[in-house]
Amino acid sequence: MTHPLLDLPPLTAARFAEIERRVAALLSTEQDVVITQGEALLPLEGCIRSGARAGSTALNVVTGPYGQTFGNWLRDCGAHVVDLEVPFHTAVTAEQIERALAEHPETDFVSLVHAEAATGNTNPVAEIGEVVRAHGALFYLDAVASVGAEPVLPDAWGVDMCIIGAQKAMGGPAGVSAVSVSARAWERFAANPAAPRRSYLSLLDWKERWIDGGRPALLHAPAQLEMLALEACLERIEAEGLDALMGRHASAAAATRAGALALGGGLEPYVYEAAEAAPVATTLRAPAGTDASELVAKALAADPSVPLAAGGGALAGEMIRVNHYGVDATPEMARRSLAALGAALRDSGAVVDLAAAERAVTEAPR
Ligand SMILES: *Cc1c(COP(=O)(O)O)cnc(C)c1O
Numbered sequence: 155m156t157h158p159l160l161d162l163p164p165l166t167a168a169r170f171a172e173i174e175r176r177v178a179a180l181l182s183t184e185q186d187v188v189i190t191q192g193e194a195l196l197p198l199e200g201c202i203r204s205g206a207r208a209g210s211t212a213l214n215v216v217t218g219p220y221g222q223t224f225g226n227w228l229r230d231c232g233a234h235v236v237d238l239e240v241p242f243h244t245a246v247t248a249e250q251i252e253r254a255l256a257e258h259p260e261t262d263f264v265s266l267v268h269a270e271a272a273t274g275n276t277n278p279v280a281e282i283g284e285v286v287r288a289h290g291a292l293f294y295l296d297a298v299a300s301v302g303a304e305p306v307l308p309d310a311w312g313v314d315m316c317i318i319g320a321q322k323a324m325g326g327p328a329g330v331s332a333v334s335v336s337a338r339a340w341e342r343f344a345a346n347p348a349a350p351r352r353s354y355l356s357l358l359d360w361k362e363r364w365i366d367g368g369r370p371a372l373l374h375a376p377a378q379l380e381m382l383a384l385e386a387c388l389e390r391i392e393a394e395g396l397d398a399l400m401g402r403h404a405s406a407a408a409a410t411r412a413g414a415l416a417l418g419g420g421l422e423p424y425v426y427e428a429a430e431a432a433p434v435a436t437t438l439r440a441p442a443g444t445d446a447s448e449l450v451a452k453a454l455a456a457d458p459s460v461p462l463a464a465g466g467g468a469l470a471g472e473m474i475r476v477n478h479y480g481v482d483a484t485p486e487m488a489r490r491s492l493a494a495l496g497a498a499l500r501d502s503g504a505v506v507d508l509a510a511a512e513r514a515v516t517e518a519p520r
Pocket residue numbers: 193194195220267269270271272296298299319321322328
């Protein structure tokens with residue numbers, strides 16, 4: 155018996171290369187794009203282990219939990235790590251980065267998360283890129299949570315390693331990811347004796363055995379179903395238009411923020427400034443005296459289809475995440491999420507204005 159997921163013909167090198175070309179187009183980049191055969195942690199770790207080395211000084215910007223993970227990898231590579239931590243309810247500024255680079259002129263690697271779904275903030279990468287380029291350090295950017303939700307422009311911004319995944323705003327699979335690598339970054343990788351080679355973490359293997367030869371043959375059997383899903387995801391984005399997709403995320407975020415403020419009951423946006431709030435997901439602060447995970451559980455019991463989650467780890471008690479990404483990036487999903495949250499808050503004794511929240515969602519800019 156045939157099955158739609160089984161007995162597929164092998165994915166050809168030509169088709170694989172074509173999917174890479176479409177990812178490059180999505181990022182408006184002329185840099186080499188490698189589609190990495192694993193979740194985004196694979197290229198995130200691979201780039202750090204390739205680009206940072208003993209003797210490096212890395213400026214690691216921490217605006218959420220991913221920045222903490224990158225700092226640990228950088229230290230593990232023997233780099234001297236300068237952590238620039240900013241409160242999770244805000245964004246880092248280019249001035250802060252400029253000051254940190256002036257204090258540590260030996261810095262040769264800067265790591266930054268563009269937007270963090272886990273904290274709901276987004277950072278001004280264009281401005282930061284100018285500062286990093288002027289200094290000359292390699293610029294590493296985690297754009298997993300921003301791609302598809304807001305512009306990601308590695309060439310225009312001077313990003314040397316731009317890592318994306320399809321599972322957030324792109325509405326695609328989680329099992330493959332991609333990275334665009336600048337010529338400068340390839341040189342640094344090649345000059346690093348500790349850069350992974352003959353390893354699943356190796357980007358140089360893909361450069362030497364895939365890209366340099368004109369993409370003749372794949373290094374190993376690719377994650378075929380994930381590649382087909384990524385191809386379908388890119389086709390869907392091309393059909394909708396990247397601008398329209400980003401517009402849906404901006405509308406969903408604006409509606410969620412406005413609706414949460416109008417709902418009242420002590421619910422507040424977690425990220426204070428709207429301009430620093432990521433379009434991919436809106437984080438909210440649970441009212442004082444309430445537990446975010448309990449509220450989310452109650453809201454999900456009332457409407458299991460809304461994309462609500464409590465914050466991870468230490469944030470579980472105070473943070474509510476509205477993950478309005480991919481197909482959920484609509485004002486209608488914002489309305490339903492707030493209706494479910496509002497009902498849960500009311501059930502917990504809070505005074506909320508569900509009608510005002512609904513109005514605010516309707517009137518939010520589209
Ligand atoms: C979601 C996300 C990733 C990928 O992590 P998953 O837990 O696998 O979804 C990486 N970086 C950032 C900033 C993210 O928001």
